[in-house]
Amino acid sequence: MEVVYEDNHIIIVNKRPGELVQGDRTGDRALVDDVKQYLKEKYAKPGNVFCGVVHRIDRPVAGLVIFAKTSKALSRMNEMFRDGKVKKTYRAITRNRPPKDEDRLVSYIKSTQQGNKSYAYDSPKEGAKEAILSYKLIGASKSFYLLEVNLETGRKHQIRVQLSSIGCPIKGDLKYGDKRSNPDGSISLTAYRIRFEHPVSHNVVDVEAPFDMSMFESV
Numbered sequence: 001m002e003v004v005y006e007d008n009h010i011i012i013v014n015k016r017p018g019e020l021v022q023g024d025r026t027g028d029r030a031l032v033d034d035v036k037q038y039l040k041e042k043y044a045k046p047g048n049v050f051c052g053v054v055h056r057i058d059r060p061v062a063g064l065v066i067f068a069k070t071s072k073a074l075s076r077m078n079e080m081f082r083d084g085k086v087k088k089t090y091r092a093i094t095r096n097r098p099p100k101d102e103d104r105l106v107s108y109i110k111s112t113q114q115g116n117k118s119y120a121y122d123s124p125k126e127g128a129k130e131a132i133l134s135y136k137l138i139g140a141s142k143s144f145y146l147l148e149v150n151l152e153t154g155r156k157h158q159i160r161v162q163l164s165s166i167g168c169p170i171k172g173d174l175k176y177g178d179k180r181s182n183p184d185g186s187i188s189l190t191a192y193r194i195r196f197e198h199p200v201s202h203n204v205v206d207v208e209a210p211f212d213m214s215m216f217e218s219v
Contacts (some may be wrong), residue, residue: 017186063191
């Protein structure tokens with residue numbers, strides 16, 4: 001488990017692709033369990049350890065996840081996420097070049113239980129929620145394109161479905177239109193940077209996940 005930031009109230013971990021953030025019906029071990037074990041061992045805590053799940057990222061996605069070490073931090077971070085006060089930046093690798101090198105996408109996303117899938121529409125639709133992101137092309141190799149994506153809203157599978165809607169499914173994302181899977185079952189999407197005002201100290205927390213550009217150039 002890779003810890004990239006920790007203080008008395010929060011801990012930020014760099015999740016590996018394929019890991020669950022929180023337990024589900026598969027029964028697979030989740031990242032929150034690893035964080036609890038880490039805190040228990042590091043601080044020699046007896047009994048159950050408090051570790052609040054502030055937000056989640058999809059299982060095949062890698063990158064930064066925030067956990068709360070105190071109930072005060074959890075409630076305040078939850079409120080900050082609801083109010084859009086946490087700025088999240090992702091990096092995505094696509095096989096196709098986007099229509100524009102830089103753009104702001106506004107869609108209306110509706111999620112379904114069937115197939116655990118979301119759909120993006122250009123205009124309002126019953127049951128759909130507004131979804132906004134901006135992207136910028138920041139790199140290109142012989143076969144792929146690297147996009148930096150900033151989320152303004154947090155809808156289910158938002159980046160995946162919105163990029164797919166402009167003809168740029170994420171590398172390895174079979175669910176949203178890519179034609180070939182990644183060998184490890186991941187998709188080439190990383191929660192790369194997260195910025196917010198600390199819920200207790202009010203200092204600015206600005207953390208980046210390790211991202212090896214040479215890996216992109218070689219794919």
